[in-house]
Amino acid sequence: MRFVIIGGDAAGMSAASRAGRLRRDMEIIVFEQTHDVSYSACGMPYNIGDPEASMESLVVRRAEDFREKQGIDLRTGHRVDMIDRGKHIISGEKENGEPFECGYDKLLIATGASSIVPEVPGITNDGVYFLKDLRDGRMIRNYLETGSVKKAVILGMGYIALEMADALRKRGVHVTMVKPRKRLLPWLNEELSHVIVDELEKNGVELYPGHSVDTIEKTGSGLTVVCDDRSFECQLVIPAVGVKPNSGIAAAAGLDLDDFGAISVDRRGRTNDPDIYAAGDCADAFSVVTGSKVWVPLALHANRSGRVAGENICGMDTTLKGIACSAVFKVFELEVARAGINPAEARAAGFDPLEVVIASRSRAHGHPGNKTIHVAMTGDKKTGRLLGVQMAGAEGVAHRIHSFAVALHNSMSAEDFWQADLAYAPPFGPVWDPLLTAAGQLLRKSE
C-alpha cells in the first residue's frame, strides 16, 4: 500500500512518522515544495528578536534525517498542483520545472496555510516581507542584519503582528502598527485589550488603528506606507493580517470545504473521499465547546491531527476529540492566553453568556514580586457550564490556561471548576487561584 502525503511540515511529517512506525511494510512518499521540513515556525518572531540566534536553530529535524533514520521517501522541491481522485494520482512540478506524478492508495493533504496578501498597491515591493515559512524568516533576519532597517511598519495586530513588534523593538527598530479596525485583537475582552495596548505603548510601539493602507510606495530611502490621512517612512513592511488555509487543490478536486475555506474533515481526519485525509492548518476541527466546526491553524492540533490521520490510514481507529481553541502568546513582558469562546461567540452558538472580569494576583498576599493577572471568564447562564476564558498578566498566565482547557474538554460547570484542587504555594499564586476566583464570581453572578 502506498501512502502519499502532500506537505512536509508539522501535520505531514507527524503522519509520515507515525505511519512509518506502525506499518513498516507501507510505502510512504511525502511531497514538500520547500526544502524545510519539521521546524518551529512559531519560533520565528522570537528568533528574529534575538540578535545572537540563528534561524537554523529552529530546525527540529532535517529532510535527510527523515530519509535516512526513518526511511521516509521525502521529496523536497516538489509542488503538488492537482489531485486526480478518479485515477488516484497526484501531479505537480519540481523546482526545476519538470512535471511529476505519483499514484496513491491513501492520500493525506497537509498543505498548511499561507499569509493573506492585502490588496494594497506596492505590496510586492522590495522591503515588504511576509512571515510564514523558514525562507521568509531567513530573509527578514538577513535584511535586519544589513543594519539598514531603522523603522518598520506592521500591517495587522494579531498574534504574529504583536510578536513581530516585540522582536523588532528588541532589535532597536522603531515600529508602527497599522490596521483598519479600531480594536486590537477583536476577540479579546476590552479591558484586557487595554492591558496589551498599555504594554505596547510602554515599549515604544506606535499604534495606528482604525486606518487602512492606500499604497506602499518605493522612495529613495526605502518605503512609504501611505494611509488615508498619514504616511510612514520605513525600510521594512510586514503584512501580518492573517492566514488562510491552502485548500485550493482540495477544492479543485471536488473535496468539501467548510465556511472558513478549510478542508472539511470528520473526527478521523477524513475528507468526503474515503481515500483522502487532511490534517493541520489546511483542515478544520470540531470545537469541544460548541461541537461545531472551527478553523484554528495552530501547531499542536497540526501535529496531533497529522498523527491521528496517520494512525487511521494504518488501520487504527482514532478519533480526534476536538479543540478548545487554546492559544497563548508573549508580547514584551506580557503573557496573553485564551481558551474556549467569548461572549459574542457564545451568543452566536446559542448560549446565554455571562461574563466576569477580575484582576487577581500572580503570587500570594505579602509575597514580593506580585503582578496583576487579568481574567475574563464566560459561562452559560442556563446550564452553568464554562465556555471560555481570556487572561493577561506579566507572569503566571501561560500555563494556567491549560487547566481551563482541560475543564472545557470535560464540559465542566463553574461550580465544579470552583472546586478544583489546584496546587498552591506563595511564589506561584494566591490561595484562591485567579481562575478559581473568577469561577466563584461567575457562580455568584448566576445565582
Next chain:
Amino acid sequence: MRFVIIGGDAAGMSAASRAGRLRRDMEIIVFEQTHDVSYSACGMPYNIGDPEASMESLVVRRAEDFREKQGIDLRTGHRVDMIDRGKHIISGEKENGEPFECGYDKLLIATGASSIVPEVPGITNDGVYFLKDLRDGRMIRNYLETGSVKKAVILGMGYIALEMADALRKRGVHVTMVKPRKRLLPWLNEELSHVIVDELEKNGVELYPGHSVDTIEKTGSGLTVVCDDRSFECQLVIPAVGVKPNSGIAAAAGLDLDDFGAISVDRRGRTNDPDIYAAGDCADAFSVVTGSKVWVPLALHANRSGRVAGENICGMDTTLKGIACSAVFKVFELEVARAGINPAEARAAGFDPLEVVIASRSRAHGHPGNKTIHVAMTGDKKTGRLLGVQMAGAEGVAHRIHSFAVALHNSMSAEDFWQADLAYAPPFGPVWDPLLTAAGQLLRKSE
C-alpha cells in the same frame, strides 16, 4: 441562631465570612487562642528568607477588620478546651486564666494542625524553633536578626523543611538536614528525588539522611545536635518532621476520627454530630482519585472546606467534590509539584499502576533559556485512567500541575488527556506539552 467557630485561621474565618454574608441575622462567634487570624502561614519560610521583609506583611486581615467591617464577634486569646455536645456548650480559658463558656446551635471545629514534636531530649531547649503559626515565624525572624545564627540543623526533609533550608541559605546560614529515613520525600519518584538532592547540594545544603537524632545538647556556643555517629554544632534547630491534626477536643467529645487522627467529616463538612461541622487542617477529605478518605492539611482546601461548612450551616446544600492532593513548592531554583497518587498508593488502592518517567523541556526547540522538566506519571493499566503525576524543573512546573489536577477531578484517561488542546507558544513549552508527552508514553506503554 448562634453559630460558634473554634479556630480563627483559614477555615474558621472563611466559614465566618461566608455565613456572615449569607445570613445577616445569624450570631457568629469565633474563638481563637492566638491574636493572629487570616494570615499567609505558607508564606513564612519565604518571608524568613528575605532580609527586607516584615512578618506582618503576611497578615491578610486583622482581627479588628473582621469585627468592624464584617460584624463578626471574634474573640482572640480564647482557648477552647471542651465541647459538651449534650448541653450544646463549649468551654475554655482566656489568656488571663479566666474560664469562659458559650452555647451554640451549630458549631464548627477549625482547630487546624500542629507540628509534630519529635521525642528527642533537648527538644525544648532555647534555639529550637518550630514553624507553625505567625508567633513562631516572628520568633525565628527575630532570632535571625540578632546575627548570632551561623549554622542551623533542620530535622526532617518535607516541604517546610526544604523551604526553610532555602530560606536559611538565603540568609547566609549554613544548613544541615537530618532525617531518619534514607529517602528525601518518600512519596516522590526516585529519579525526581535525585533532582532535588542535586539542587540542595548545589546550594550548599548538607544532607544527612538515614540518621536519627539522639539528643539536642545545650553548649557554650549554642546547641549540638547529636546523631548516632556524628554531631552538629549550631545555633538554631528547626524540627519540621510533619504536622498532626488538632483533633483532641473533638475526640474527647466523642466525635469520629479517621485513621489519620483527623476529624471525620462527610461531603458537607459535617461530623457524626449533625450540629457539629469540622473544616480545614483538623478534618479529612475525600480523594477524587480513590474516593477514600485522605488527610492533606493544605491552605486551599482549608479555605474551601470552611466556606462550604459555612454555607451548609446557613441552610445551603453544598457538597465538597474532594481533593486531588495537589501540592507545589519551590526549593532554590526548582519547582516541584504533584497531584493524585503515586504507584505505591495506587497499588494500595487496588489499581494496577503503570508509571512513565520522562525528561522534557520548558520551552520550544531552539528557544533560548530552555530548562529540563522531569515528569513521573501514573495511570491505571486496566482502565487507562490517570492516577497521578509528579514534576520537577526550574520553570514551568507550578501551573502545569493544575491541568492534571482538573483531569483527575474528571477521572480522565491518558487517551483523553493526550488529546487536550493545551496552549502552545515557544517561550512557554514544547509543542507537545511535557504532560501530553508523558500521557502519550503512558498510552503506548499500556498498549
